[in-house]
Amino acid sequence: MRHGTIVLLLILSFASSIAGGVGFERLLCEYTENPANIDVARPRFSWVVSSRERGQGQTACRVMVSTSPDEFKSGNPNMWDSGRIETDATLHLEYRGAPLKSNTRYFWRVEIWDRHGTPNEVWRRFQSSLSPTCWDFRS
Numbered sequence: 001m002r003h004g005t006i007v008l009l010l011i012l013s014f015a016s017s018i019a020g021g022v023g024f025e026r027l028l029c030e031y032t033e034n035p036a037n038i039d040v041a042r043p044r045f046s047w048v049v050s051s052r053e054r055g056q057g058q059t060a061c062r063v064m065v066s067t068s069p070d071e072f073k074s075g076n077p078n079m080w081d082s083g084r085i086e087t088d089a090t091l092h093l094e095y096r097g098a099p100l101k102s103n104t105r106y107f108w109r110v111e112i113w114d115r116h117g118t119p120n121e122v123w124r125r126f127q128s129s130l131s132p133t134c135w136d137f138r139s
Contacts (some may be wrong), residue, residue: 022051022058022114029108029126037129041100042093047110055101060113061084063093069107069123079106084113 025048027037038086049058062084080097100106109123 013124020023021053021113021118022049022056022120024110024120024122025050025113027110027122030085034125036127038100038126039129042095043100043126044094045108045110046091046093047112049090049112051114056092056114058088058112059097059115059117060084061090062111063091064111065095065097066107066109067104069109072107072109072123076091082116104127104128 024129026046027033027077028046030038030040030043030069033044045063051057063080063082064072065079066079067079071077074128078098080095082093082096085093103139105125105127107123107125109121111121
């Protein structure tokens, strides 16, 4: 019985390390999940990395922003591509792309690599708000 338990624990540990990798728990744009009214020119992106494997984590990331999630398939987003950045940082990666337009829906994708070089990705959306220059108080 004791050997069976030890063998089972070893098998589960091995399976966990194979299935390890990294995943995402939260993706935030300006501290909010899928925000509807971003009013800053350079929004900041953050995410929380999770893994069941001990010592596992992010070693690199890439953030892309586009007006359509279809742009991510081609790998050429129409607004911004950070390119691969060798970092374990997951907080406040600042947008550095083309100027955002008012009242427009954008999609952002983050791709991360773990310590084994395995990539994982996910995307979310955010909506820019109307800028004060677009306000019209004539009625």
